[in-house]
Amino acid sequence: MRKAVAHRGPDAHGVWQSEGMHVGLAHTRLAIRDLSPRGSQPMWDAGGQCVIVFNGEIYNYEELAERVRRAGVVLRGSSDTEVLINLYALHGRSVFAWLNGIFSIAIWDTRDRSLVLARDGLGVKPLYWSRTQFGLVFASELKALSRLPGVDRSLDHRGMISYISLCYAPGPLTPMQGIRKWTPGTMMRFSETADALEEWTFYRKPIGGPKSALETRELGLCLLGKLDDAVSRQMVADVPVGCFLSGGLDSTAIVSAARRLHPEEPLPCYTIRCAGTDGSSDGFVEDLPYAREAAAMFGCELREVEIKEDDLCRIDEMVWMLDEPQPDPAALNALFICRQARAHGIKVLLSGAGGDDIFSGYRRHTAIQSDYVWDWLPRFMRQSIARGASHLPVGTPLYRRLRKLLGVAALNRNERLASYFLWLADSDLGGLLSDDTVRALGGFAAADTLAQTADGAGEGLSPLERMLFLEQSYFLTDHNLNYTDKMSMAVGVEVRVPFLDPELMDFARTIPDRFKVKGGVPKWIFKEAMCSRVPRSFAFRKKSGFGAPLRRWIHGALAERFEEYINSQRILDQGLFDRTGLQEILRRDQRREVDAAYPLFAVLAIDSWIRQF
Numbered sequence: 199m200r201k202a203v204a205h206r207g208p209d210a211h212g213v214w215q216s217e218g219m220h221v222g223l224a225h226t227r228l229a230i231r232d233l234s235p236r237g238s239q240p241m242w243d244a245g246g247q248c249v250i251v252f253n254g255e256i257y258n259y260e261e262l263a264e265r266v267r268r269a270g271v272v273l274r275g276s277s278d279t280e281v282l283i284n285l286y287a288l289h290g291r292s293v294f295a296w297l298n299g300i301f302s303i304a305i306w307d308t309r310d311r312s313l314v315l316a317r318d319g320l321g322v323k324p325l326y327w328s329r330t331q332f333g334l335v336f337a338s339e340l341k342a343l344s345r346l347p348g349v350d351r352s353l354d355h356r357g358m359i360s361y362i363s364l365c366y367a368p369g370p371l372t373p374m375q376g377i378r379k380w381t382p383g384t385m386m387r388f389s390e391t392a393d394a395l396e397e398w399t400f401y402r403k404p405i406g407g408p409k410s411a412l413e414t415r416e417l418g419l420c421l422l423g424k425l426d427d428a429v430s431r432q433m434v435a436d437v438p439v440g441c442f443l444s445g446g447l448d449s450t451a452i453v454s455a456a457r458r459l460h461p462e463e464p465l466p467c468y469t470i471r472c473a474g475t476d477g478s479s480d481g482f483v484e485d486l487p488y489a490r491e492a493a494a495m496f497g498c499e500l501r502e503v504e505i506k507e508d509d510l511c512r513i514d515e516m517v518w519m520l521d522e523p524q525p526d527p528a529a530l531n532a533l534f535i536c537r538q539a540r541a542h543g544i545k546v547l548l549s550g551a552g553g554d555d556i557f558s559g560y561r562r563h564t565a566i567q568s569d570y571v572w573d574w575l576p577r578f579m580r581q582s583i584a585r586g587a588s589h590l591p592v593g594t595p596l597y598r599r600l601r602k603l604l605g606v607a608a609l610n611r612n613e614r615l616a617s618y619f620l621w622l623a624d625s626d627l628g629g630l631l632s633d634d635t636v637r638a639l640g641g642f643a644a645a646d647t648l649a650q651t652a653d654g655a656g657e658g659l660s661p662l663e664r665m666l667f668l669e670q671s672y673f674l675t676d677h678n679l680n681y682t683d684k685m686s687m688a689v690g691v692e693v694r695v696p697f698l699d700p701e702l703m704d705f706a707r708t709i710p711d712r713f714k715v716k717g718g719v720p721k722w723i724f725k726e727a728m729c730s731r732v733p734r735s736f737a738f739r740k741k742s743g744f745g746a747p748l749r750r751w752i753h754g755a756l757a758e759r760f761e762e763y764i765n766s767q768r769i770l771d772q773g774l775f776d777r778t779g780l781q782e783i784l785r786r787d788q789r790r791e792v793d794a795a796y797p798l799f800a801v802l803a804i805d806s807w808i809r810q811f
Contacts, residue, residue, distance in 0.1 A: 199224060199335075199337055199342040199343070199346070200213060200224035200225075200226060200342075202337075202339065202341050202342040202345075203226055203337060203338055203339050203341070203342050204226050205226075205687065205688050205689070205690065206226050206228065206253070206338060206339070206687040206688075206690070207225065207226025207227040207228045207690070208226070208228065208690045209227045209228055209229040209233075209690075210226075210227040210229065210235075210238050211224070211225060211226045211227065212224070212225050212227075212238055212239055212240055213225075213240070214240040214249055216306070220333075220390055221306055221313065221390065223240045223249060223250075223251045223304060223306060224240075224251065225239040225240055225251040225252075227239060228545065228687070228690055228692060229436075229437075230255065230435050230436065230437050230545060230546060230692060231255075231276065231277050231278055231434075231435065231436050232275045232276040232277035232280075232436065233436055233437070234275060236274050236275030236276075236277065236280070237275055237276075237277035237279060237280070239251050239252065239279060241279050241280060241283055242283070243271075243283045243284045243286070243287035244271050244272065244273075244284055244287075245287060246308075247287050247307065247308050247309055248283055248286055248287045248305055248306065248307045248308065248309075249283070249305070249306050249308075250279065250282065250283040250286070250303065250304065250305045250306075251303075251304050252279050252282060252283075252301060252302070252303045252304075253301065253302045253303075253323050253338050254299055254300040254301030254302060254303075254318065254322070254323045255278060255299050255300055255301070255432075255692070255694065256278040256281065256282055256297055256298070256299035256301065257298045257299050257431040257432055257434065257699075258296075258297070258298040258299070258431065259278035259281045259282070259299075262281050262282075262285055262296065262297075263281045265285065265288075266281055266284045266285055266288065269288050271284050271288070278299070282297075282303070283305070286305055286314075291314070291385055291387070291396075291398055291400075294316050294385050294398075294400040294401075295400040295401065297318075298431065298699065298700055298701075299318065300318050300320075300322035300323050300694070300695070301316070301317070301318045301323055302315075302316070302317050302318070302323040302324065302325040302338055302380070303315070303316045303317075304336065311389070311390045312387050312388060312389055312390070312395060313334070313387070313388045313389075313390075314385060314386070314387050314388075315327065315336060315380065315385065315386050315388070316384070316385040316386075316400070317380045317381070317382050317383070317384065318382060318383070318401075319382055319383035319400075319401030319402075319403070319700070320382055320383075320403075320552075320670065320674065320675060320679065320698050321369070321379075321382035321675035321676075321679055322679050322683065322695060322698065323338070323683060324338055324339065324379070324521075324680060324683055324684070325337075325338065325379070325380035326338075326339065326340045326342075326343055326372065326377050326378070326379060326380070326521075327343075327377070327378060327380055328343050328346075328349050328350075328376050328377045328378070329376075329392065330346065330347070330348030330349055330376070331348045332347065332348045333391075333392045334388055334392035335349070336380075338687075339521050339684070340372060340373075340374070340377055340521035340522065340811075341518075341521055341811070343377055344374065344377065344811050349374070349376045349377065350374065350375045350376025350377075351374055351375075351376060351811075352374070352375045352376070353373065353374070353375070353774070353808070354367075354371060354372065354373060354374055354375045355635055355638040355639050355642075355774075356371055356639065356642050356644075357371040357372055357373045357374075358373060358523075358635075358774060358804060359627065359631070359635075359639065359642075359644060360644040361373075361522070361523050361524065361525060361800045361803065361804060362525075362621075362622060362627060362630070362797045362800045362801070362804075363620050363621060363622055363624075363627060363643075363644035363645070363797070364619055364620065364621065364644050364645075364672075364673075364677075365524060365525055365526055365621060365677055365796055365800065366522070366524055366672070366673070366676040366677035366680065367522065367676060368644070368647045368648065368671075368672045368676055369381065369382075369672070369675065369676055372522065373522060373523060373804075373807060373811070374811075379676070382401070382675055383399055383400060383401035383402065383403075384397065384398065384399050384400070385397070385398045385400055386398075401700075403667060403670050403671065403703075404703050404704050404706075404707035405655060405656070405659065405663060405666070405667045405707060406656060406658060406659050406663055406707070407707060407708070408708065409708055409709070409710045410708040410709060410710065414713070414723070414726060417709065417713060417723055417727075418723060418726055418727030418730070419727070420705065421705065421706075421709075421723065421724065421727050422455075422727050422728075422730070422731075424699075424701060424702045424705045425451060425452075425455055425696065425697075425702060426455045426458065426459065427699075427701065427702075428696040428697070428699030428701065428702045429452060429455040429456055429459060429548065429696045430455075430459050431696075431699065432548060432694040432695075432696050432699070433456060433459065433460070433548070435545075435546050437544075437545040437546060438464070438466075438543060438544050438545070438546070439456075439465075439544070439546045439547070439548065440465065440466040440467060440468060440539055440542075440544040440546070440547050440548070441453050441456060441465060441466075441467045441468070441498075441547060441548045441549075442467070442468060442469075442535060442547055442548065442549045442550060442693075443467035443468065443469050443489050443492060443493060443498070443500060444469055444470070444485050444489060444550070445469065445485035445486060445487070445488030445489030445490075445491070445492060446485060446488070446550065446741070447550075447553075447721075447724070447725060447728060447732075447736075447737060448550030448551075448552075448553035448554065448559070448697065449492075449549070449550035450488075450492040450550075450728075450732060450736075451550065451553070451724075451728055451731070452548050452549070452550050452696055452697075453465065453467060453492060453493075453496055453498060453548075454495075454496060454728075454731045454732070455696070456548060457496040457497065457498065464499070465496075465498045465499075466498070466499050466501060466539070466542065466544060467489075467493055467498045467499065467500050467501065468500075468501050468502075468503060468535040468538060468539055468547070469485070469486060469489040469500060469501075469502055469503070469535075470485075470486070470502075470503055470504075470505060470531045470534070470535065471486055471502040471503065471504045471505070472484070472486075472504075472505055472747075473504050473505065473506045473507075486502070488736065488739070491736065492732070492736075495732065501538065501539075501542070503534045503535050503538045505530070505531065505534055507751060507754070507755050508755065509530060509534070511755055511756065511759065512530065513759075513802055513803060513806050514806050514809075514810065516529055516530055516533070516803075517803050517806040517807050517810060518810050519533065519684050519685060519688040520680065520681055520684050520685070521680075521684060522680065522807070523800065523803035523804045523806065523807035524677065524680065524681055524803065525796055525797075525799035525800035525802070525803045526677070526681060526796070527748055527799075528681065529681035529684075529685050530685075532681060532682055532685040532686065532693075533685040533686075533688065533689070535547075536685060536686040536688075536689050536691040536693070537689045539691055540689045540690055540691050544691070545690065545691055545692060546691070546692050546693075546694060547686065547691055547692075547693050547694070548693075548694050548695075548696060549682060549693045549694065549695050550697065551674075551678050551679065551682055551693075551695045551697065551698075552674060552678075552695050552697035552698040553697045553721070553724070554669075554720075554721065555666065555669040555670050555673070555674045555678075555697075556666065556670070556697060556698075556702070556703055556706040557706060557709075557714060557721045557723070557724045558662060558666060558714040558715055558720050558721055559720050559721040559724075559741065560669075560720065561720070561741075562618040562619075562665065563662060563665060563666075563714070563715055563720045564715055564718055564719075564720050565603050565618065566615070566618070566661045566662055566665055567662070567715055567718075568603075569611070569614060569615075569661045570661075572606075572611075572614065573611070583604050584604065584606070586604070587600070587601050587603075587604035588601070590604075591790055591791070601793075606618070611661070612649045612650075612652040612653050612664070613645065613649050615648070615649070615652050615661065615664055615665055615668060616645040616646075616648035616649040616652060616668070617645055618665070619645070619648060619668070619672075619673060620644070620645055621793075621794075621796045621797055622792075622794060622796075622797040624643050624645070626783065626792055626794070627797075629776065629779040629782060629783065630775055630776060630779045630780055630783055630797075630801075631774065631775060631776060631779070632773055632774060632775055632776050633776075634773050635773070635774050635775070647672075648668050648672060651667070651668060651671055651672075652664045652665075652667070652668060655667045660711050662711045662714065662715065663711070679695070682695075709723055719738070720741075725737045725738050748795045748796065748799060749793070749795040752787070752795045752798050752799060753787075753788060756799070756802065759802060760784065760798065760801070760802060763801070763802065763805050764777055764780050764781055764784075768805060768809075769805075772805070772808055774804065775801065780801065783797070783798070784798060
């Protein structure tokens with residue numbers, strides 16, 4: 199198991215086993231704080247009562263260290279791990295609610311012979327687990343569990359179709375029946391026999407509640423102040439720190455804050471340069487000129503990482519590193535940047551991930567502003583509108599988005615919210631699946647999980663607040679953060695996400711909807727605030743995507759691979775898909791009758807995952 203995740207920690211490794219070998223903890227270390235052996239894991243507390251393995255960073259560890267010292271504990275080193283394990287030995291489960299950081303944690307407590315597992319509130323750090331006939335197993339990556347004796351490796355059809363419909367599997371689902379994702383923000387204590395003793399939710403995503411009465415200027419100043427504080431906390435490291443700089447406003451804001459805090463220190467920034475690509479048909483503009491402009495504004499060295507069309511064909515490498523068949527080429531962009539950064543000696547990168555998910559930066563956040571219209575239209579009219587939308591062409595971004603916006607008209611409120619996250623409607627998905635898969639699903643639809651979560655979010659929430667809750671619960675955690683962590687740690691780089699700082703997220707919750715989306719402009723208050731640091735034309739420019747022209751590539755660089763799969767014996771052996779249905783959806787996508795590039799890419803990713811896992 200340790201060797202399977204050795205790439206996550208190339209600097210050191212360690213293993214501890216209890217007497218009788220009923221309990222074992224293994225760790226691979228990416229040394230970022232206290233680079234000496236005093237920071238190595240597994241690590242015991244000063245009293246020799248509790249032992250920990252821990253992946254992540256605790257940003258408020260210095261103030262927590264004062265609590266430990268006041269209790270009379272002498273700390274040997276300067277790592278956050280040592281603070282954390284001694285704090286747990288003193289205070290038990292209550293410590294998890296005190297942590298500002300990113301983490302997956304396992305602690306064996308000899309006092310009551312119990313094991314504690316915990317994962318940070320947003321799921322920045324991954325944690326998979328399984329119950330087997332031999333006991334409880336867990337790891338940072340699925341690949342460390344998937345080949346263990348006793349793990350049920352049969353396909354989870356619900357997870358599989360979720361990768362096609364959503365581009366990710368909403369937790370706790372994975373591609374395998376016997377392996378589950380740990381719920382973010384929860385701790386569980388197990389006995390030595392792996393019986394669950396206690397479960398505790400120590401973090402709940404901030405949603406709803408009273409709104410700020412501040413006006414634009416004061417609100418913007420507070421927002422930037424909270425962001426600066428978050429960046430300051432997350433720049434603490436004993437190794438060089440760099441930044442992603444796509445040219446979008448989120449990554450630019452992180453670079454701006456970092457430069458203000460450390461104006462004299464080097465701040466290498468990394469961006470993608472796509473060779474010979476045109477993203478117009480995919481609805482995004484090239485970010486590179488804006489990345490160059492931002493780097494010049496803040497006096498940073500910009501290191502451009504070139505990718506070519508052939509790089510997208512590295513599906514097998516991507517899927518192996520991701521652990522899951524996520525069909526998003528943005529993951530490869532993250533990999534190439536992190537690989538280059540590590541080659542330059544950079545072990546920590548700051549990312550702008552999360553800004554859209556707390557301040558409302560996606561197009562669906564603008565679209566939801568008109569949601570109230572559907573509530574007062576008669577159902578027969580809404581059904582007619584939805585049927586008409588299904589005939590709109592998808593060859594241009596405008597018609598593609600209009601088709602999606604109008605296509606949800608006949609659904610109820612929470613079903614509409616969930617449908618905005620779908621890449622392929624259930625009516626189109628059904629034709630891709632084999633009869634056996636349809637029977638195994640038993641009526642399950644990927645959007646159902648999201649709709650049910652929206653139902654349970656609470657009363658009195660606006661449609662935008664419900665949608666942001668879904669963003670943070672699923673799309674952010676299971677899609678963006680999963681590929682960001684897996685691709686960076688695959689090459690020994692840690693990515694930190696200041697926008698997901700708990701204090702900044704608490705503040706974002708208090709911003710009224712009218713400041714988040716205003717006049718059809720998403721993330722308005724953040725853009726307005728950033729006008730004090732970048733030109734207004736830069737802050738309010740059209741949003742771009744951190745992706746690739748996949749819609750063109752699925753019929754170009756990837757066409758031969760797709761045809762080979764459709765005509766292979768594998769499609770029959772795997773039993774998931776209907777060959778005729780796949781051929782038909784491919785033809786419809788070519789005729790631009792349906793926008794299926796990402797679902798088709800998901801089919802290739804699933805084939806790759808099954809072959810490798």
